[in-house]
Amino acid sequence: MKLRDIAIGANASIYLRMDFKKIKGVFYPRTEQEIIDAIATAHDGGYTVTPKGGGSGLSGACTGGNRERVMISTLRMREVLTISKDQGYADVQPGATPDEINALLEPIGMKFWVAPSSRDIASAAGILSTDGGGNDTWVNGTMRDNTIRAKMVLHDGRRLTVDWNGVTSDDSELEAELTKKGMTINDIASAHGTLGFITELRVKIKPFPSEKLVGGLANFEDCNAMGRALSELIKRKSPIRYGETVVAAHEDIRDGLELPLLILQFPESFASELKGILDYSELDS
Ligand SMILES: Cc1cc2nc3c(=O)[nH]c(=O)nc-3n(C[C@H](O)[C@H](O)[C@H](O)COP(=O)(O)OP(=O)(O)OC[C@H]3O[C@@H](n4cnc5c(N)ncnc54)[C@H](O)[C@@H]3O)c2cc1C
Missing domain, CATH: 3.30.465.10 (Uridine Diphospho-n-acetylenolpyruvylglucosamine Reductase; domain 3)
Known part of the structure; x- marks a missing residue:
């Protein structure tokens, strides 16, 4: 088994203590027929089948648990x-x-x-x-x-x-x-x-929408204040096109960041109404 095959049995979840020896086969099909063949091979051996995509799932589902299993990856089907x-x-x-x-x-x-x-x-x-x-x-x-x-x-x-x-x-x-x-x-x-x-x-x-979009960054005293602003945005059905909150950051990247903060993108026509809800500084596009 190659290192790549072991990585196929892992994902972004906390389930790291898997018994990778129970992975009885890893398939990298390129076609639908190769997927069918891989599933049939697993069944012949009495193994369960786990589909695997990018492995970014956070629940551990694509690891296939700790049973004797066959992994089928879509790594080679990305067109x-x-x-x-x-x-x-x-x-x-x-x-x-x-x-x-x-x-x-x-x-x-x-x-x-x-x-x-x-x-x-x-x-x-x-x-x-x-x-x-x-x-x-x-x-x-x-x-x-x-x-x-x-x-x-x-x-x-x-x-x-x-x-x-x-x-x-x-x-x-x-x-x-x-x-x-x-x-x-x-x-x-x-x-x-x-x-x-x-x-x-x-x-x-x-x-892409034809409207002109503006980016804004808002800092808040604490998470409660940010939560109140978010509630107001939702209540008014605000036309926010993109939103991201940052409430904590690793010290390596925290330098200069005043948390909590909110990053927003919205139509230019909404700018004055937004000013009435929260204080933001405009971001370069
Ligand atoms: C840094 C990071 C940021 C993230 N941000 C977000 C986010 O903003 N929003 C969000 O929703 N999620 C987010 N996630 C979670 C994760 O990206 C999603 O769960 C993602 O949708 C899983 O896709 P995947 O290809 O990685 O699937 P995998 O993790 O490989 O598998 C996920 C599930 O899908 C099944 N599966 C995979 N391929 C197939 C197939 N061909 N047929 C049938 N079943 C299949 C697997 O068996 C498993 O049950 C984040 C994860 C990380 C690590």
Whole structure:
């Protein structure tokens, strides 16, 4: 087993005391068929299967626990397959990260608006499996709100496509059964890979807003004062496009920072109303 394979059995959680010898195989498929083959190999050996994306999950789910297990990584399935600017979607492989997707979209004025802080390593399938979101979630929603459909492979190799209307599959019995049960994207969001292996996603993409945005930095006496300002912003349904609070910082980077602080981005037209809620200094764009 290589060091890389051991790293595949870890993640960003506190679950570091895993028995990596119980990892009986690590697969890095490039195609849907290779995923099906990897799952079949695991079943033949009597091992559980754990899908693994970027490993940035904080719950330990993608470690596969301490059972004899097979890991299937999407490290080699990170391509953006199709972009339709007109219809507002991109088809991506499960391992593509938001940063990788947006590197292709930004030159054409479009963006995939799901941006967890881990967007340089978290994969599209991992984000859907945890229903992740970012600092602009209150405007753009979480991953489920930005997923149009997902293709999956089940434990027995059967394939299905799940969207907001139900399920389609070349197995008509499976299609009828799951559609009758009302399965939609909602069921995959946060399922942590327990329902099947996601092999492809169609995600929403949207243009950058044409409004002029301003950045602001606000310092507060304490967290209560910041909380009151945030409550007021929410009460007024403020058009904040991006928000980030910093309440603590490691001493290596704390130098010069007055905490707690709030970083905001908002339309220029909202600036005077915002001044009435909190005191901020404008940031360079
Ligand atoms: C520094 C840091 C900052 C973070 N910031 C945020 C944030 O701002 N917002 C936020 O929501 N989260 C954040 N997170 C948490 C984390 O990034 C998310 O949980 C992320 O969505 C997981 O994606 P991943 O590709 O790393 O998945 P993994 O950690 O590899 O896996 C997560 C789950 O998804 C399953 N899975 C992975 N791939 C597939 C697949 N192809 N098919 C089926 N199941 C699959 C795994 O089995 C596991 O259960 C942060 C984490 C870190 C370390």
